[in-house]
Amino acid sequence: MITTAVVHIAAGVSSRSRFLxxxxxVLLGAGRVSSVMTxxxxxxxxxxxxxxAPGRSPARE
Incomplete structure (x- = not known):
């Protein structure tokens, strides 16, 4: 459920810092994971x- 929400957020957010x-x-509010895992x-x-995106590793083929 959380993973689905994260994917939907990722699709709708263009700014990397805002996304993070x-x-x-969201994840810390759920109280299910540590900040590192987040x-x-x-x-x-x-x-x-x-x-x-710049700074990202190229997609693997």
Whole structure:
């Protein structure tokens, strides 16, 4: 359920920093994960949402 919400947020947010703030608040508010895990999840979602964005590793073939 949380993963689905994160993916929907990723699709609708273009600013990387704003996205990280939103995801952090959502996941920490759920009280299910630590702050470190929150950042890992956020970065992973960004890699999926923006595969060609500057500063990101290129998409694997």
């Amino acid at each position: 703030v939103v995801v952090t608040r 950042w890992i999840v956020a970065e992973t979602c960004l890699d999926v949402a923006e595969p060609g």
